[in-house]
Amino acid sequence: MKIFKKLVFILAVSAASLMAVHAEAGDKNDEKGADKGIVFVPGSWAQILKKAKAENKIIFFDAYTTWCGPCKMLQKNVFTRPDVADVFNKNFINVKVDMEKGEGPMLAERYPLEGYPTLFFIDGDGHVVKEIIGYQNPETLIKVGKAVAKKNGALL
The missing domain is CATH 3.40.30.10 (Glutaredoxin)
Structure with missing residues (x-):
């Protein structure tokens, strides 16, 4: 039973790490994608x-x-x-x-x-x-x- 709990814990940590890496990569892709659209200038x-x-x-x-x-x-x-x-x-x-x-x-x-x-x-x-x-x-x-x-x- 202890091995099962450790395995579940390792899988959960791995999944969380992968999600964090994927989210960070998505943020970077969004930043790169932002320069592909029309740039609207702020101001009065x-x-x-x-x-x-x-x-x-x-x-x-x-x-x-x-x-x-x-x-x-x-x-x-x-x-x-x-x-x-x-x-x-x-x-x-x-x-x-x-x-x-x-x-x-x-x-x-x-x-x-x-x-x-x-x-x-x-x-x-x-x-x-x-x-x-x-x-x-x-x-x-x-x-x-x-x-x-x-x-x-x-x-x-």
Whole structure:
């Protein structure tokens, strides 16, 4: 019986060790995976406009809400794709704003919304260059992003 208890103890310790190693490896993979998606820049709207103007870039502005299903799908299935991130991280200042919190309500007045998500392309002076409403598949979002970047003289 003592051998059985020791064996169970050894198996339990081994399993716990393996789970800890697996969890640590998963954390590292998550960190590596984070750089594969669109990088959204934090900051106030005034700071974002200033940054866009200084870098001569267009702002890609994801106007979303936490309860919006298509918004969640964009975040999960489109913004995380390396091919989408490649276009958007090189050519735009990327910003996400919950339109019901913080500066969101003020921005909703400045940039009226017809639905969620609304994806704006805005110049450094705060003028809308392009607006698209609703979920966009990766291919369409890349096509729109490249067209906006090209029109505004960005290097793809």
